[in-house]
Amino acid sequence: MRSDRGKESSEKGGTALPLAEDFYTIQGEGYQTGTAAYFIRLAGCDVGCPWCDAKYTWNIHRYPVSAVEKVIGRAAASGAPCAVITGGEPLMHPLVPLTEGLKANGLQVFLETSGTHPLQGEFDWICLSPKRQAPPLEEVFQAADELKVVIGNAEDLLWAEQCAARAGKSCRLYLQPEWSRFAEAVRLITEYVKAHPQWKVSLQTHKFMEIP
Numbered sequence: 001m002r003s004d005r006g007k008e009s010s011e012k013g014g015t016a017l018p019l020a021e022d023f024y025t026i027q028g029e030g031y032q033t034g035t036a037a038y039f040i041r042l043a044g045c046d047v048g049c050p051w052c053d054a055k056y057t058w059n060i061h062r063y064p065v066s067a068v069e070k071v072i073g074r075a076a077a078s079g080a081p082c083a084v085i086t087g088g089e090p091l092m093h094p095l096v097p098l099t100e101g102l103k104a105n106g107l108q109v110f111l112e113t114s115g116t117h118p119l120q121g122e123f124d125w126i127c128l129s130p131k132r133q134a135p136p137l138e139e140v141f142q143a144a145d146e147l148k149v150v151i152g153n154a155e156d157l158l159w160a161e162q163c164a165a166r167a168g169k170s171c172r173l174y175l176q177p178e179w180s181r182f183a184e185a186v187r188l189i190t191e192y193v194k195a196h197p198q199w200k201v202s203l204q205t206h207k208f209m210e211i212p
């Protein structure tokens with residue numbers, strides 16, 4: 001597709017990427033909750049979750065490409081022990097130069113993904129948040145260190161189990177309440193985790209802390 005070729009050439013093999021924002025904060029969700037982390041949020045997503053809390057990233061054309069060496073420099077200068085690459089859907093982009101550069105500067109590299117595109121780049125921790133309308137690729141299920149399924153209703157719990165069956169044996173399992181249905185989702189998750197303790201609760205703690 002011509003538009004894809006255009007994107008690849010503008011991204012120069014991954015040395016320049018459309019950056020929505022980057023900031024130093026605390027990982028709010030999942031297994032690494034509470035860890036200081038430099039967030040790199042890339043633009044563009046083709047999954048379209050109706051409740052997405054990062055909709056502003058979807059339109060890739062709103063964000064000019066940024067040189068990854070500058071982003072790596074800011075992450076390294078922040079003093080963060082690790083970087084979280086998120087979006088948008090980060091796997092839409094060539095991530096080898098970004099992940100290699102971060103690691104060369106001593107940062108661990110974590111990924112937040114829906115798993116809808118092939119893995120590329122080097123990661124120390126992969127958090128897969130699978131979406132029913134765009135199921136993850138098998139290779140991402142196999143590589144995931146953590147499955148973090150967003151729960152808004154009881155059907156989402158069935159989806160969570162279908163995903164757990166496809167993940168590796170040592171993959172950590174988390175249920176995260178959908179933010180706009182928080183009270184109902186917490187009720188569902190609480191009962192489910194008590195009955196199925198292989199799952200744990202993940203809260204978006206940064207939203208309670210009112211930090212990015």
Ligand SMILES: C[S@@+](CC[C@H](N)C(=O)[O-])C[C@H]1O[C@@H](n2cnc3c(N)ncnc32)[C@H](O)[C@@H]1O
Pocket residue numbers: 045051052053054086087088089090112113114128129148150176177178179180204
């Ligand atoms: C904005 S997404 C970006 C990364 C990637 N596209 C993904 O979905 O994993 C980051 C995380 O936020 C979660 N998330 C987004 N909107 C949410 C909401 N309204 N409530 C709970 N979690 C949400 C996603 O499921 C994902 O785990």
Ligand SMILES: Nc1nc2[nH]cc(C(=O)O)c2c(=O)[nH]1
Pocket residue numbers: 025026027028029054086087112206211212
């Ligand atoms: N503090 C904080 N933790 C997060 N964990 C995953 C996030 C994401 O949007 O990918 C996120 C985020 O946006 N902020």
Ligand code: SF4
Pocket residue numbers: 045046047048049052053054055087088089114131
């Ligand atoms: S896959 Fe991630 S970024 Fe894309 S719409 Fe869903 S939650 Fe938002």
Ligand SMILES: [Mg+2]
Pocket residue numbers: 053054
């Ligand atoms: Mg977020």
